[in-house]
Amino acid sequence: MNEAPWPPDEDAAAPAQRLAVELTRAVLQAEKRSGRTLDRRELAGRLNVSTSSLYAYLNGTTLPGGVVFDALLDALGVPGAEAGRLATLRDEADAARRLRPTAARAQAARTPAAPTPRQLPLSHPVFVGRDAELARMDALRSPPDGRVTGGARVAVVEGTGGVGKTALALHWAHRAQTHFPDGQFYVDLRGYGGEAVVDPGEALHGFLQALGVTPAAVPTDTAVASGLLRTLLAGRRVLMVLDNARSTDQVRPLLPGDSGSVAVVTSRNRLDGLVVREGALRIALDVLPRYAARTLLERQTGAERVALEPREADELVDLCARLPLALSVAAARTAAAPPGSVGALVRELRRNRRPLELFGTQDADDDLRTVFHGSYALLPPPAARLFRLLGCHPGPEIDAMACAGLIGAPDPPTMLLDSLTAAYLVREHTPGRYTLHDLLRLYAVELLDSGPPEERRDATERMLRHYLDTARLADHHLEPWRPTTGETPGPAAGQPPIDDRAGATGWFEAELPSLQAVIAQAAATPGLEPYAWRLADACAVHLRRSGRRAQRAAVHALARDAADRASDDAARATATRRLADALSRLHRTEEALDLLYEALRTCRRLRDDEGVREARLSLVRVHASRGDPRRALPHARLALAMAERTGDLLALADGLTSVAQQWERLGEHTVALGHARRALDLYTRLGHLDGQAGILIGMGRAEQGLGRPDAAIGHYELSLDLDRALGDRYREAHALDHLADAHAELGRDKEATALRQEALGLFEELHHPDAEQVRARLRTAEDYPASGSRQHSP
Numbered sequence: 001m002n003e004a005p006w007p008p009d010e011d012a013a014a015p016a017q018r019l020a021v022e023l024t025r026a027v028l029q030a031e032k033r034s035g036r037t038l039d040r041r042e043l044a045g046r047l048n049v050s051t052s053s054l055y056a057y058l059n060g061t062t063l064p065g066g067v068v069f070d071a072l073l074d075a076l077g078v079p080g081a082e083a084g085r086l087a088t089l090r091d092e093a094d095a096a097r098r099l100r101p102t103a104a105r106a107q108a109a110r111t112p113a114a115p116t117p118r119q120l121p122l123s124h125p126v127f128v129g130r131d132a133e134l135a136r137m138d139a140l141r142s143p144p145d146g147r148v149t150g151g152a153r154v155a156v157v158e159g160t161g162g163v164g165k166t167a168l169a170l171h172w173a174h175r176a177q178t179h180f181p182d183g184q185f186y187v188d189l190r191g192y193g194g195e196a197v198v199d200p201g202e203a204l205h206g207f208l209q210a211l212g213v214t215p216a217a218v219p220t221d222t223a224v225a226s227g228l229l230r231t232l233l234a235g236r237r238v239l240m241v242l243d244n245a246r247s248t249d250q251v252r253p254l255l256p257g258d259s260g261s262v263a264v265v266t267s268r269n270r271l272d273g274l275v276v277r278e279g280a281l282r283i284a285l286d287v288l289p290r291y292a293a294r295t296l297l298e299r300q301t302g303a304e305r306v307a308l309e310p311r312e313a314d315e316l317v318d319l320c321a322r323l324p325l326a327l328s329v330a331a332a333r334t335a336a337a338p339p340g341s342v343g344a345l346v347r348e349l350r351r352n353r354r355p356l357e358l359f360g361t362q363d364a365d366d367d368l369r370t371v372f373h374g375s376y377a378l379l380p381p382p383a384a385r386l387f388r389l390l391g392c393h394p395g396p397e398i399d400a401m402a403c404a405g406l407i408g409a410p411d412p413p414t415m416l417l418d419s420l421t422a423a424y425l426v427r428e429h430t431p432g433r434y435t436l437h438d439l440l441r442l443y444a445v446e447l448l449d450s451g452p453p454e455e456r457r458d459a460t461e462r463m464l465r466h467y468l469d470t471a472r473l474a475d476h477h478l479e480p481w482r483p484t485t486g487e488t489p490g491p492a493a494g495q496p497p498i499d500d501r502a503g504a505t506g507w508f509e510a511e512l513p514s515l516q517a518v519i520a521q522a523a524a525t526p527g528l529e530p531y532a533w534r535l536a537d538a539c540a541v542h543l544r545r546s547g548r549r550a551q552r553a554a555v556h557a558l559a560r561d562a563a564d565r566a567s568d569d570a571a572r573a574t575a576t577r578r579l580a581d582a583l584s585r586l587h588r589t590e591e592a593l594d595l596l597y598e599a600l601r602t603c604r605r606l607r608d609d610e611g612v613r614e615a616r617l618s619l620v621r622v623h624a625s626r627g628d629p630r631r632a633l634p635h636a637r638l639a640l641a642m643a644e645r646t647g648d649l650l651a652l653a654d655g656l657t658s659v660a661q662q663w664e665r666l667g668e669h670t671v672a673l674g675h676a677r678r679a680l681d682l683y684t685r686l687g688h689l690d691g692q693a694g695i696l697i698g699m700g701r702a703e704q705g706l707g708r709p710d711a712a713i714g715h716y717e718l719s720l721d722l723d724r725a726l727g728d729r730y731r732e733a734h735a736l737d738h739l740a741d742a743h744a745e746l747g748r749d750k751e752a753t754a755l756r757q758e759a760l761g762l763f764e765e766l767h768h769p770d771a772e773q774v775r776a777r778l779r780t781a782e783d784y785p786a787s788g789s790r791q792h793s794p
Helices: 010-034 040-047 051-059 066-076 080-099 101-109 131-138 165-179 200-210 222-233 248-254 272-277 290-301 303-308 310-319 324-335 341-351 355-359 368-376 381-392 400-407 414-422 438-449 453-478 501-523 529-545 549-565 569-585 589-605 609-625 629-646 649-665 669-686 689-705 709-726 729-745 749-765 770-779
Strands: 153-158 184-188 239-245 262-267 281-284 427-430 433-435
Touching (some): 010 051, 010 066, 010 080, 040 051, 066 080, 131 165, 131 281, 165 184, 165 239, 184 200, 200 222, 200 248, 222 248, 239 248, 248 272, 290 303, 290 310, 303 310, 324 368, 355 368, 381 400, 381 414, 381 438, 381 453, 400 453, 438 453, 453 529, 501 529, 529 549, 529 569, 549 569, 569 609, 609 629, 629 649, 649 669, 649 689, 669 689, 689 729, 729 749, 729 770
Parallel strands (some): 153 281, 184 239, 239 262
Antiparallel strands (some): 427 433
16 A cells, blocks of 8 residues: 655655645545534545554654545545645655655664653733632642542533633643643643534544654554553653543543542533542632622723723623623723723623624634534533523523423423533522523523524513413412402412412512513513513512512503503503502602502593592502691592492401591591401401501501500500511511500610611611601600601501
8 A cells, every 4th residue: 555654754754744734634624514523433444444544644654555545535525636736745755755764764763752741822811810719729739638549630620601711720730830740731622613523532642642652653542542641641740731621521531540640621511420430629610700800801901991981891891791701802802992992892882782793703712602602502402492592581590480481391491401501501500590691691692583583472471471470379379368350379380389478478589680670571572561560560569568669669660661552541550550659658759649640530531440449548648658647538538438339348448447547647546446446357357467467557556646555565566476477577667666656655665775776677678768767766765756646658
């Protein structure tokens, strides 16, 4: 076959090395055309040569014979003109080989010692943060007890694309290289992106050559080559950086076996196998802390430039999601631009419909979209679909149940979520709850936008249906006594197991940010507006009890806007009334009154008697909060009269409570107690704990007004127990304050002070303006007026 090893004389070997470079380029071109990595074993079989011979041709250590060379060019699909040029180059290499056999033999006889490998690439000159991670890696240099046993120590630096894995690995490697005097090895395994993935055998070939093994002596079998590597490294202290690994199988043959050596592996995948079998130290990187992200931007852009636009710089840090790669690209865009470029980039990112385009570069390794695609493209199709559909979800995090809703599955898609977390495309920050940073979310949205429109629409509606069904179920458990239209809500497939008040409260607490976001999403999506006001209704009780006054107003304002866009007058009237109730808690009573009279007119026009009654009760609360019970009382009487005509027991109890409260505020305590006792009896019969708690406070105030503080304390304590059971922190604070009044009236100053301090703590947690009134009463004992002289917000 006219093949011969190439003599190692440098001048004679030059044509063969040029030929090897051209052959390697031809292989890469063939892989690019076919879209897959060429199997070297298969290619060697087609040429009827050994795999080791094929590697020797490609490395320039053996010159292929003419027949084999022509077959190789044909197999690689090299076009005619290019094939002719390569054939000429092969002939030149053959001629050079024949001219120098003596020199070749002499050179081959010499075996100079191989230099110590120093393969680490340059590390990034700007490196910030990661102190905790560096400290953990420092422990790899030597065990805590100083004794070295077992195999090599391994660290796996994992995380999403662009999070700075390679930067951390190389920064630490350069810092620690003096601890590894026998060499530092590096290989980019190209586990992601458009280039062919590096085969372990290929990486072993490079390592062994660096250790002085002649190419012809490198074993063709990967397992044998791996054993030879461990043999040569026995007793040595070396550092290996295995960058961009796709899998454990790609890495394992490359690991040194000696306990004095360390291997640092970086990957966008979770390499559980290395942790389980090799006991690798796992270092999972998240985005940078805010201070470190700001520092990185300053160092790469210039502290003076950032100081000129400090607010814009902070916003740019957020828009870059504190992802090191994004920050570096943004810094590169602004560093050479005129002053004011940071703000200009921020504005461009805000208004651009495809912001990831602004993080693009000519180098694929630094192009953010390309980096993300490298991980996404490796996902199984069902996991890729779930990742795309996460682009529908507007909230800061999502639980496994909502993911099931997104894809229309009856159960949480645990395996799909595990695929996404293993690829570091989502992060499970608490058990069962997932998040992804803003740039990955933008990438998911782009993927969704590039697909069929119905995919987004259907997934969004499934998600909204999941939240609505679950919110209604949770709301039912907050007020199980409240009549429901249709069947009582029950748990459905894909819903969390909510079966009591504590479970319902816990679900609302966890999901409120997402609920507010999906309500805004539904309100802005034509055809999906009803979800906005229905979700707002389902959230109303929890928002009121938990004292979230601003969120309550924001949610009902969204619901009102949605009903307005959908031209649904009935829904708009309900949302308007609920918004007015929320605004009155914010002491925006004039706005609340205008809205309530608007809702009242609409309900009359629609002949909605129930809506009219509810609007009147809301008017009572607003007038009472303004300290005007005389204007509140007529509305209370009209609401009571409407309830008496319908015979609705709950409506009757609410009407009696409303009338009783206004008589109490007007000083007619005996009349107030008469109405209140009837209301308490009805609420008790209905099992309405909320109503009982509310009317008991009114009864306590009336008893105090009649000079009976001991009786008042009994009512307040019962109300306090109910408020705590219901989780109504706002009314709990008022019950404590009223209890303090009653004890102060009896001369129990110590008890009164303790109760008042507890009430103040609650009001301050709720950021409620009533805190200032309570604080004032605590200052001096003479500032404790009787409870009947004070008015409180509804």
